[in-house]
Amino acid sequence: MKNKKIIAFLSAAILVTTMFAGCGTKATTDGAKATKTATDTSKKKVIGFAQVGAESGWRTAETASIKTIPTLDPTFELKFSDGQQKQENQIKAIRSFIAQKVDIIALDPVVENGWDTVLKEAKDAKIPVIIVDRGVKVSDQSLYAGFLGSDMEAEGKKVAKILVDKFGKDAKLNIAEIQGTVGSSAMVGRQKGFKEGIADCPNYKIVKSQTGDFTRAKGKEVMEAFMKSDGNNINVLFSHNDDMAIGAIQAIEEAGKKPGKDIFVVAVDGIKEYFQFMVDGKANATVECNPLLGPQLLDTAKLILAGKPIDRWVKSKEGVFTAAQATAELPNRKY
Ligand code: GZL
Numbered sequence: 001m002k003n004k005k006i007i008a009f010l011s012a013a014i015l016v017t018t019m020f021a022g023c024g025t026k027a028t029t030d031g032a033k034a035t036k037t038a039t040d041t042s043k044k045k046v047i048g049f050a051q052v053g054a055e056s057g058w059r060t061a062e063t064a065s066i067k068t069i070p071t072l073d074p075t076f077e078l079k080f081s082d083g084q085q086k087q088e089n090q091i092k093a094i095r096s097f098i099a100q101k102v103d104i105i106a107l108d109p110v111v112e113n114g115w116d117t118v119l120k121e122a123k124d125a126k127i128p129v130i131i132v133d134r135g136v137k138v139s140d141q142s143l144y145a146g147f148l149g150s151d152m153e154a155e156g157k158k159v160a161k162i163l164v165d166k167f168g169k170d171a172k173l174n175i176a177e178i179q180g181t182v183g184s185s186a187m188v189g190r191q192k193g194f195k196e197g198i199a200d201c202p203n204y205k206i207v208k209s210q211t212g213d214f215t216r217a218k219g220k221e222v223m224e225a226f227m228k229s230d231g232n233n234i235n236v237l238f239s240h241n242d243d244m245a246i247g248a249i250q251a252i253e254e255a256g257k258k259p260g261k262d263i264f265v266v267a268v269d270g271i272k273e274y275f276q277f278m279v280d281g282k283a284n285a286t287v288e289c290n291p292l293l294g295p296q297l298l299d300t301a302k303l304i305l306a307g308k309p310i311d312r313w314v315k316s317k318e319g320v321f322t323a324a325q326a327t328a329e330l331p332n333r334k335y
Pocket of ligand 1: 055056057058059133134150186214240241242243268269289
């Protein structure tokens with residue numbers, strides 16, 4: 001009898017143990033225990049990033065920096081879309097991110113205008129939006145949480161100061177301007193800041209101005225046309241980015257002139273390849289525009305997801321470099 005009681009007690013104990021051993025785990029259809037616990041915290045936070053395109057060395061560096069986010073913090077996943085420099089592609093990407101219910105949308109807008117409708121859709125879907133690099137013009141400032149990027153007007157003013165420091169306010173300068181993508185905040189800001197910066201230089205004349213769409217190939221095309229029509233009259237080139245300046249330098253040489261000597265070449269971005277042109281004496285100065293925005297985007301996303309306040313504008317820190325500093329600075333360039 002005693003043995004029977006012991007067996008009954010042990011059977012009951014085994015039964016109870018088995019019942020509670022699976023607590024917090026769901027038996028999967030094949031009977032194997034799922035590894036997920038009831039309070040599963042392994043769900044990643046997802047950032048959907050709508051990128052402008054891949055038009056320049058600067059853009060390539062920015063994309064590489066943004067793509068480091070999942071490595072910097074493995075609790076984050078990045079969904080990336082290349083807009084190929086078309087606003088309609090970026091709008092499609094944002095709508096796709098909304099449909100996928102991402103946690104955060106980051107947008108680097110190819111142009112300033114035309115975002116109200118799709119940003120309203122993101123707001124209605126309760127998905128915060130961070131604007132990165134280029135800015136947007138919207139009727140309702142609540143359509144995005146904050147902006148990470150450079151002061152483009154300040155960049156334009158820095159270009160003007162390089163010319164004033166080099167030539168003086170009273171010099172006679174005939175300036176060829178190769179603009180960035182028409183309607184982009186980078187083009188609008190740099191052009192506005194530059195014009196304000198030369199406002200009290202009566203003999204600084206912008207004799208040519210046309211867009212090269214931030215690409216090397218179009219920069220070359222535009223400068224070829226400038227050299228054909230007015231090459232002997234131009235003594236300064238202001239290019240809204242280094243890539244277009246590199247294309248223009250080729251056009252200047254093919255027209256039989258010496259870039260960096262016959263024509264003073266100043267641009268914006270600070271990419272490594274342009275520093276080499278300064279070392280080689282074919283370019284004269286660049287205003288840095290920092291593309292390494294990945295870590296800042298991650299930090300801003302974390303603050304938003306934690307319900308903490310963020311700065312409305314997280315300004316990039318950046319400098320100015322002339323040819324005299326290029327040799328020393330070249331090894332330090334990260335992009
Ligand atoms: C500026 C960035 C610009 C770069 C170009 O912040 O948007 O776009 O200056 C790039 O090189 O194409």
